[in-house]
Amino acid sequence: MSKRMLPTLCLLLLSLAACSSGDIEAPASISVVIDGARLWDGTGAPPVEDAILVIEGDRIGAVGPRSSVDAPESARVIDARGLTLIPGIINAHAHVGMVRGLVEHPDNYDLANIRSQLRQYARYGVTTVLSLGLDSGPMFEARGPAGAGEPPRATALIAGRGFTGAGGYPASLAHLAGIPREVDTVEEARTHVRELAAENVDVVKIWVDDHFGRYEKIRPELYTAIIEEAHAAGLQVMAHVFYLEDAKGLVSAGVDGLAHNVRDREVDDAFIGMLLGSDTFVLATLTREESTAIYAEPPAFLDDPLLTRWAEPEVVRALKDPAYGAGVREHVDYQRHRDQFEMARINLKTLLDAGVRIGFGTDSGPPARFQGYFEHRELELMVGLGMTPAETLRIATLGSAESLGVDDEFGSLEAGKRADFVLLGGNPLEDIRNTREIRSVWIGGREVALD
16 A cells, blocks of 8 residues: 555644644544444444444544443533444545636635635535645645634645646646646656655646647656656655556556546456556546536436535526536537546446455536535445445545555544544445435534534
């Protein structure tokens, strides 16, 4: 398992814990006991009925069956009988801060919007997110857990500004011009990686895509140099990818994660063998692919009470407007978008059956990709391919933490780890849609306001 990211994140969390009260709000000193829930801890162990979880500061002090846990007598006790306790969801591919309503633009990118969106993730039980490749100053301010006087929200990991080739996607899009780093020489690529390392980013991002042949892709010698330089600095590299041949080249070059599945054609045995022989993980991002065409007609999930509980009503209304659907159907890439969703599903099923390492990411955050809600939709789509709920939940919790190399801190409910968890009204091991029965969310030992 790759641990390239872990030192940077641990240093960040340690430095935050050591800050004065003027820098970060410390959790209350009194212990909190979550009493009597069904516990699914994310490790692969069977669920425990009538469990006890003790919160000490921002950590789990103890957790397990009632018979094995001594709860402090002075603790605040929360009656969780009849509820199910699971680790918080970890999204290894998100975008934060660039969108307001249905408009994506740098003018929207400020600290207030970033924090608001991280709180939105938190309401849905998504307790950690990796913002992947469009990150500048305000996101660096928001990185890590919530700060002093700030309500609890999702912990933010960052990639800084990702890489593409000169004139490449997505820097070629007018509203993203100047945000991804455009490189055209090996030395330029290496220099920019060293700059990112000096900024202590958590991961490096590369886009390797010509957007249906419209733009030049970053050349292999450039992405190879980025990967080599990042690894020398102790950093993981994740790559946006679309084509099978590019995915093969990236795996050969040592990329740590593919931020999407292959979508141009079915994966072959050679690629599967490469993945099984490497430490590279693959994110499915099924909801990202689904979102590109599904609004041609208003999908049923626009009326899901979990979505409408926190989504902006004007956005939901706009997506139901027949004019919006007509625009989707008339888009030049409409059929391609439908096809790429089906190909993503086919390839994920193939990779899962082959035992390839799968991480959890949705690419939520751009317009109409609902932050927090899409993570629950992703779980449902994955189970629809034949996975059990337990397998899918493990990918979205401890598996995602392992992919990012942060599993010493996140991903499972074990003593000493961050107290990031969700209390559910139903049992998701019986029906994955029960992850939507959110009763409370806790991040770093603090309860999230579900309002």
